[in-house]
Amino acid sequence: MPDATALYQVVTLVINGVEISARSDQTIMQAAEENEIEIPGLCHLTGLKDIGACRLCVVEVKGAPRLVPSCVTRVAEGMEIFTHSERVVNYRRTILEMLYAERNHVCSVCVSNGHCDLQALALKCGLEYVHLPYMTPRLKIDASHDRFVYDPNRCVLCTRCVRVCDEIEGAHTWDVMGRGIEARVVTDLGQPWGESETCTGCGKCVHVCPTGALFEKGKSVAEMEKRRQFLPYLTVMREVKR
Amino acid sequence: MSRVKVATVWLDGCSGCHMSFLDMDEALIDLGKKIEVVYSPLVDNKVFPESVDVSIVEGAVSSEEDLHKIRMVRERTKILVALGDCAVTSNVPGMRNPFGVGPILHRAYTENVSIQPKTPTQVIPPLLPRARPIHSVVAVDVFVPGCPPSAGTIHFVLSELLEGRIPDLSQKTRFGA
Numbered sequence: 055m056p057d058a059t060a061l062y063q064v065v066t067l068v069i070n071g072v073e074i075s076a077r078s079d080q081t082i083m084q085a086a087e088e089n090e091i092e093i094p095g096l097c098h099l100t101g102l103k104d105i106g107a108c109r110l111c112v113v114e115v116k117g118a119p120r121l122v123p124s125c126v127t128r129v130a131e132g133m134e135i136f137t138h139s140e141r142v143v144n145y146r147r148t149i150l151e152m153l154y155a156e157r158n159h160v161c162s163v164c165v166s167n168g169h170c171d172l173q174a175l176a177l178k179c180g181l182e183y184v185h186l187p188y189m190t191p192r193l194k195i196d197a198s199h200d201r202f203v204y205d206p207n208r209c210v211l212c213t214r215c216v217r218v219c220d221e222i223e224g225a226h227t228w229d230v231m232g233r234g235i236e237a238r239v240v241t242d243l244g245q246p247w248g249e250s251e252t253c254t255g256c257g258k259c260v261h262v263c264p265t266g267a268l269f270e271k272g273k274s275v276a277e278m279e280k281r282r283q284f285l286p287y288l289t290v291m292r293e294v295k296r
Numbered sequence: 297m298s299r300v301k302v303a304t305v306w307l308d309g310c311s312g313c314h315m316s317f318l319d320m321d322e323a324l325i326d327l328g329k330k331i332e333v334v335y336s337p338l339v340d341n342k343v344f345p346e347s348v349d350v351s352i353v354e355g356a357v358s359s360e361e362d363l364h365k366i367r368m369v370r371e372r373t374k375i376l377v378a379l380g381d382c383a384v385t386s387n388v389p390g391m392r393n394p395f396g397v398g399p400i401l402h403r404a405y406t407e408n409v410s411i412q413p414k415t416p417t418q419v420i421p422p423l424l425p426r427a428r429p430i431h432s433v434v435a436v437d438v439f440v441p442g443c444p445p446s447a448g449t450i451h452f453v454l455s456e457l458l459e460g461r462i463p464d465l466s467q468k469t470r471f472g473a
Contacts, residue, residue, distance in 0.1 A: 160391060161472025162381050162443035173470060180466035182439040183384050183431060190426070192394035 171264030198248030215259035309355030
């Protein structure tokens with residue numbers, strides 16, 4: 055929600071050949087969304103702060119040497135943006151393939167099969183196979199919590215769980231440990247989730263998780279549907295000025 | 297007009313994709329006028345013919361026999377279709393990959409066996425170090441994800457191929473479908 059006292063201007067830019075106007079404090083993704091131009095995203099979730107982690111929302115900006123993540127790049131006057139150029143589409147496809155190759159995403163036996171953001175993106179981007187070799191890491195599942203399970207085999211490191219736990223619940227149970235290919239989301243300081251002293255058991259992390267990496271105990275294949283209505287509701291309610 | 301020669305091959309999969317093929321039901325009768333199934337677990341022929349127009353392959357490449365078979369199939373096939381998630385991604389057969397062959401065989405033939413625990417060394421083809429998707433071993437022309445792909449999807453694939461087109465499946469099926 056814009057702050058009425060903030061200084062912003064209206065800028066004009068071109069997305070995929072269509073001239074649009076936006077507020078100067080908006081991101082490319084927000085401006086595109088308002089104009090019904092779809093840019094795929096994975097770590098982005100309305101209601102959480104954007105961090106540009108997954109790079110699936112990259113777009114081509116004329117004159118810029120690199121592709122830019124549209125969720126964390128502000129619009130500017132005269133920008134000329136391509137959301138689905140050949141270069142962008144190839145990058146996105148490769149990023150998706152890397153996500154699939156890095157962990158063990160066996161869709162057919164996943165609790166989130168059919169309700170998964172990663173799966174939906176693969177469909178949207180026409181990903182029929184992964185030409186990179188699968189890394190097949192051996193990762194331990196944490197089922198120590200009474201009600202929830204963390205399966206790192208299906209984690210894409212979007213950090214939605216980290217952000218919702220910090221920004222919305224205020225517990226900051228989740229964080230990221232390790233770097234690069236070794237990076238993992240962990241509870242507290244890497245202790246089992248069930249022994250966490252900070253976790254309130256609210257389940258928000260489970261429901262913002264785009265894949266089957268976080269799920270409720272007792273759910274079988276394709277049974278884990280995520281409910282995210284709480285997020286826009288809480289966000290709007292907290293923004294109401296009293 | 298001679299019928300299009302079609303083979304179906306079963307590597308490391310559960311045969312669910314072949315069941316889905318059979319699920320085309322009455323559509324098979326019409327297809328039968330246009331295609332001739334020259335080799336398949338569903339027909340009697342035990343020898344893969346010298347030349348096949350379309351080979352539909354189910355399953356991952358998991359053993360030395362699979363590897364031998366898929367290379368031979370590729371050599372003798374014009375259009376090779378990877379049917380289902382095991383063929384396309386290695387899927388469930390690939391779930392052994394994080395553990396390695398030794399521990400998997402030990403689990404199957406020793407740990408969970410009460411009478412004469414012993415890993416067989418004869419007759420059964422040795423496992424490859426990893427179960428792999430077909431395209432990592434030979435070139436694949438058409439990818440059909442799904443576990444299993446629906447009968448409708450398989451029918452679409454065959455119909456398009458019969459019309460001389462490579463089917464566009466990007467919006468028809470997906471991993472795990």
